[in-house]
Amino acid sequence: MDTNLPVSAHPRVVIVGCGFGGLKLAQELADAPVQVVMVDRNNYHNFQPLLYQVATGALEADSIAYPVRKIFAGQKNFFFRMADVKGVAKATNTLETSIGDIRYDYLVLATGSLTNFFGIESIEKNAMQIKSIPNALNLRSFIFQNFEQALLTTDPEEKQALLNIVVVGGGPTGVEISGSLAEMRKHVLPNDYPEMDLTQMQIFLVEAGPALLGPMSKASQEDAKRYLDELGVEVRLNTAMKKYENGRAYYSDTEFIPTENMVWAAGVNGSALPGLPEAAITRNKRITVNLWNQVQGETNIFAIGDVANMVTEEMPRGLPMLAPVAQQQAAHLAANLQRILRGETPKDFKYLDKGVMAIVSRNKAVVDLPKGVHFKGFLGWLSWLFIHLILLVGFRNKMVALVDWAFSYFSSGQALRLIIRPFNKRDVKDDKGKKAAEQAAATPEYNPTPSAVQQPASAG
Template sequence: MNIPKSDLPRVVIIGGGFAGITLTRKLLKEDFQTVLLDRNNFHTFQPLLYQVSTSGLEPDSIAYPLRKITRSSDRAFFRMAEVESIDPEKNTIYTNIGEMVYDYLVIATGSKTNFFGNKSIEEHGMWMKTVPQALNIRSLILENLEQAVITDDPVKRKALLTFILVGAGPTGVELSGAIAELKRNIVPQDYPDLNPDEMEIHLLEGLDRVLPPMSEEASAKAHKFLKELGVQVHLNTMVESYDGENVTTNTDRVFKSSTFIWSAGVTGAPVKGLNASALVEAANRYEVNVFNQVNGYENIFAIGDIAVMQNEEYPRGHPMVAQPAIQQGKHLAQNLKRLVKGEKLEPFHYKDKGTMATVGRNRAVVDLDKWKFGGFFAWFVWMFIHLWYLIGFRNRLVTFFNWVYNYINYDKAARLIIRPFKGAKEKMEDRRV
């Protein structure tokens, strides 16, 4: 892998998500040789992926070249690589571009979509964890609209104009809100030959409220906002199967739809090679102690979505969102410095900064520790926070510009079918990436 030899202890970080890049940045000037690995050459700002899917933003606004992070230090290296396995006895990892010895290994591989074993959904549905997947969803939505225009068969047209979103977490809520905005502002203008009333957006949730991780106030407000936007919310509704056209559920309701987007669960994305006891099997995530050390190992750490740090407040580990990942990345940087100095490690404490979700234009819900609010001001806060956390000054500027432009013009500039999704069998691969 051509990493130069060095007297400094080598930290290898697998994954350039929030956890991995925060840790990398904190180690740049420290006495470590830092090696960041990722299968992509960019970091993806996942909270805004849904805007890529719905033509609001282009990938370059939410992706950040990982080499721009490592290049500011001559002790830091990036390699585009897929890690295949770990040999903890030999302190070695094996990748598609060769093997590498580490002194400290940090697993920050995040999470992937969980289908709970449902093959029909995995085969026919769409999901959205990566930029190519988001672009596929964009192409599919636009292709379905194009096809609806030329279809005489009312049943087929109805299916092309019916959008099923499963799972009313932030992703499902934000995506359905954005598709509802397309229906309101883009479809009537761009597709004058379509009747926008024929377009239906259904959000299906197995639990009894939307945004289950948030407060009941937030759920109620988000539900109201979704209804106002024309999203049909179906609670206590579990999907049983999707064959590419028919959606069956645990209720009598059957939907016919050409667009089925699954955002009803995630599971860890661990790497092969560690002892079985390192993994919390149900979650597919590594069990870590308060120092983020993986159970059974001293020099292997896990941070972010892939780590489960159980305590009284979080019996199943921290929520799989950006904040714990960022905070653990920061904290681990300090602990690694302590470790090489022979100092005592400090336990990690999660500071919950609150959660939020946006519902279309002008509306969002925000849960802070002592203050829960929704509506226009919340939407403003949502935008500000997302711009703030977006990586890179340029990305903030471009995203801000696009938001202002789209807002003023009720427009979505990126409604481009760059690579058609449908009928392209080979593209199926991309959904599985």
């Protein structure tokens, strides 16, 4: 047991996941009288809000990833183990992992979210997603492989399907990747594929609800749609996808869009673990927590970020799955854990809404701030760049991203459109594996409701 972790006289806090929440919590506990053990399947922190730029070749993968051990170098009470988590054994206070059991005094779940396919098997099997760096790299390779194939085929229907891209989900992720693809079509692909008629390439953004960016202001919704219209993206609202097979994306029993490229960004589920009380698991697989982030019915198990379903008077459906929520909950929980160790009563969490934003393309973004403040265009775009640059982990990553953004702003010649590892979606399963399949299958049918704003989504 304990996978060679050192014995400590201090209580052990085990954190599952190094997303925005897990990262912040471990940092906030640096000087606390506890032993911090983090478990994650990857040995890096992944900056999810910029995954779409990796998928479209605007950034390289190592620009948005940073090694966990390097982040916490010098933090003496921190220990990291790379493993898949299998479940929680509450009776023995142990976390079951692929490398053995890990004992905990306090367990914090910051496991983030998984793609929700709403039980549509054909979409889960055939569509692409961008929830992880492998997903983004697979999507990038797959799109450019299809462009190469389009050059070879003489069948007009097959060529059209290879060139068409359908993005499902009108939240920030869907809006941002649609805008990025439209910019690529205009500024990049004409140089790479001069012999191809790119007027045939169509980009569709399909949203089940009546507006893009559902929870954002009406002004942001209208501005985002107008920007996408200007970029030549065909936006289809009030349209729910039914199935996707044989290169056809069906939005009714008989009507479809021919495409070999479907990007699914329509929804997410929480990433709960086996062993937790069933009463605490909600319909969308989030974990019900109180205002101290304690899991319902538990005293030493907590959840933060995307996986935590914290209901407040202001948000009766639960706090949104946003990075600021995860970070604020992490900082608050770090303080509460120390209060518990001192024998004090924890304090209730209060979310400070700092606003939400979405970028559409260069010089085009929308920003909603508290008290009804809204702005857009170039100022919104600069704000988006600044916030995301600040949030990136590591000085090198900040500088690389800044240079890449500056270069791409003035030139379309960035050499990131490489098919280094060819991808065949028929042979490679989603990196979330069986867990994603089980959660999707357990979810009710896809209903035509607006996509939730997930920007910036986080791994809890």
